[in-house]
Amino acid sequence: MKDKKDVLQGTLALMALKTLDVLGPLHGYAIARRIEQISGDLLSVNQGTLYPVLLKLEQEGSIASEWGASENNRKARFYRLTRAGRKHLSVETRDWEETSAIIGRFFALKATDLK
């Protein structure tokens, strides 16, 4: 259970970073919406879990945040990717691609391949 949550948290962090990378500064709700749109089920419930993830990223220095005004003039906290975050994202992306490529090759494995 715990492991699954950790994986979820890890992927959630990556998704948030990627979202910020593609769309520029966003507030928490907007990030949640984008992730929901792209990932479907992952954030349709428990959107709140995003906030501890954002906090962790901010503490690591990957993102920064400041108060600003939302599209309908509400006070909202806007998150943006920092340079360290961009680097972090590219490293993570490469890692992810490598890992998924390996995992993919394993899943594509057939009995005949090993003979």
Next chain:
Amino acid sequence: MRALRRILKRLRSWATTQQDEERLLAEIEEHLALQTEDNIRCGMSLADARRQAVLKFGAQDAVKESYRHQRGIPFLETLVRDIRYSLRRLRMTPAFTVTTILTLALGIGASTSIFTMTYAVLMKSLAVASPGELYRLGKEARCCYWGGYAQDKEFSLVSYDLYKHFRDNTSGFAELAAFQASEELFGVRRAGATKEAHSYPGEFVSGNYFKMFGIEPYTGRSLTPQDDQPGATPVAVMSYRLWQQAYGSDPSVINSVFNLNDRPFIVVGITPPSFFGDSLRTTPPDFFLPLNTEPAMEGDLYKIDNHWLDLIGRIRPGVKPASIEAQMRVELKQWLRSHWDDMSATERAKFPEQTLFLMPGGAGITSIRDQYEHWLHILIMVSAFVLLIVCANVANLMLVRGMERRRLTSLSMALGARASRLVAEAVTESILLSLIGGAVGLAVAFAATRLILHFAFPTVNGMAAVPISASPSIPVLLFAFITSTLTGLLFGIAPAWMASRADPLESLRGANRSTARFGLMPRKLLVVLQAALSLVLLSVSGLLIAALHSLENEDFGFGQDHRIVVSLNPRLAGYNFPQLTRLYQRLKDSISSIPGVSAVALCTYSPLSGKNWAGGMWIDGHPAPGPEDDNLAFWDRVTAGYFPAVGQPILKGRTISGQDTATSPHVAVINQAFAKKFFHNEDPIGKHFGQHGLGSEREYEVIGIAADARYVSRDIGMSVTPFFFLPEAQHDFLPKDAAVDANPGSHFLHDIVIVSRPGSNLSSAQLREAIASVDPDLPVISIRPMNEQVAAQFTQQRLIARLTSLLGVLSLLLASIGLYGVTAYNAARRAGEISVRVALGAHRSHIVRLVLRGGFILVFWGLFIGLPLTFAAGRFLGSQLYGVNPYNPAVTLSAVAMLALSGLAASLIPALRASLTSPLEVLRVE
């Protein structure tokens, strides 16, 4: 890197808790608002939109919890919360808190103060460079002179000649330094100054002394081997203390001339403030003089077999001390062999057993250590006992507290609190308490140490105090911290464990009405332990007081009333032998002319002044003593009229009088112990004896027997040592060479005994004036009544007896409080039962008996356990009791009585209170 940054951020956000919490709330609120708007846009009703938004967000509290977890440092936060909570709880019960903290402060203060003393005396190194490299000669500190070519047990004092032999031949030492073993006073006067001479302690040291210790001078320069050559300009190094206190740190002191015993010395430097010489002494030296200036003063330096120097050396890195020791043993034998012709038959017989030992010397020569070690061990044991009692007492208080909070604990557990949290809380509280107690205890310790130092080492006017500081040092602070933390854990863990074991259901159901006396057993055990320990302490202090009492009230055999002892040293004013007899006569005449003075006499050392001369006796007509025979006797040189002045009766024969002059036959008065030891059943009058070896047996003729009187402070509590008295006017000469004065130093009489008429009041100003009228250069070292001089011999014993009784009373008080607590608590718990009994017609006295019995069973068990311990403690004290029976029934009985009485007082109060409760009220409350 990222992890580090995160921790820093966490730390920062921990400090800004409030802000972050608000930020999260605002963000959640905004999130929900935006979601709601979106939902409305999708066609939901307002209420439904909000509801869906909240549902989609998920469990808010879980998010908050997880957020908080990410944000701060949970462990630290919990700790801070626990501390804050504990402080609040402690504030709510001021009586408990103050009692606990005071109890702890007393216990920790007492042990810390004893530790301060122990550390300074037993463990501290000299303030020198790398004390670990220093090694000294000799297992025990030995004072101060030793003649001849054989020393008992070990060769620990050396002559200058032997020192040079060791220094030049032992390659393992980087430096080997020698210095005087005895403490010596010098009459000091700055050249050209008008003030009268003052006496300060000084020490002859070898030229490499400061180099060996690695001591740099505070200012000026230190001594060098060039200064320590025959014929070199006499120079001296002054202590920082004297420079500061007597000369106001005057820089012109450097390179100016000081007259020491009327001989000029140039002061070339000042020692650093932390340096107090090579030994821990009650009066550290103020002057360091090169060994080669010594012949001008006394002339011990070139006597090949006069051993008066201690050795400390710094070994070369990597050299094993054991190999140096082996090498030095060989060198010693070589040196002795080279003086074979000068050795007596006895010394030759002792040659094979001559050996030496090299010991770690980082702490210097430790005569204070030898003197106080046993006492300090006793004190450490006693203070450990007190600390144990304190722990027991506080544990008791905590147990009560824990039990009073049982409902609270049960409730917390029922609501799901983990046992570990409850234990953590209780332990936090007890450690907090003990740390506060430790802090207060440090203040107590500081005050107590100052007080003990004041009593143990009374400062002599104008001289340096003993170099032990009362202020807490790092090791002392550490000790106090560790003691208090350990105490906290010790008394905190048991109640905490009991609290965590409580079954929530059980205690919630049974609260207030339970008859089960849960947890009373450990408390009773603690009280029993306390009673036992305080019984031990009480009887130990009783024994010490009894010993002190019997010491002080011993008949010393000389008169103490109306007698004053003036100490001076004619040597300090540069007198030589032919002038001395005349000087003494003039002093006598001058003092006798003061109205109210009835008798005046001088002697080398007055009774119990702490100093004596001694020698081996050769009796005419008896076989010569063998190497193993004990032929030691102590002696004194006195002027005519001495015996009536000091109040020591002559039992037989005649006294020393004016007719015993330099040219008349040499005579001696012996004491009863001397007669018994050396003449057995013979009549000693007219017999002869001597103290300068073979050929000296007819040195003195016995002319009288004086009653035994105690002169030697070392043998207090034992029988009086053999002692004899010689006339001041007569000089001893060596049997081998009739031109050499055998004991020149003994002619410098140090003490004047003055008897005043009853009712007259002699002031010290009058006495000083009378002495100054004879010679203004004669420094008076001290003026004090004889009974003060005698009392000074018991300073140590009195101090220890006082401290132990103080600690004993303290422990009794603590034990009584403990007993009171248990009895009162027990009575309160049984209030219901007692009410029923009263309601059913039980008499008040019956109730009192009931409660008293509970208390007294505990006291009884305390006695049962304590009595054997008491006897063991008496055995441990043993020799420190000076003949008082360690199983002294009077002492034991009074200790038992004191314990029983305070036990009675402690349980009578709750018993009376219990008997006065109104049954109606109690039953109504229930």
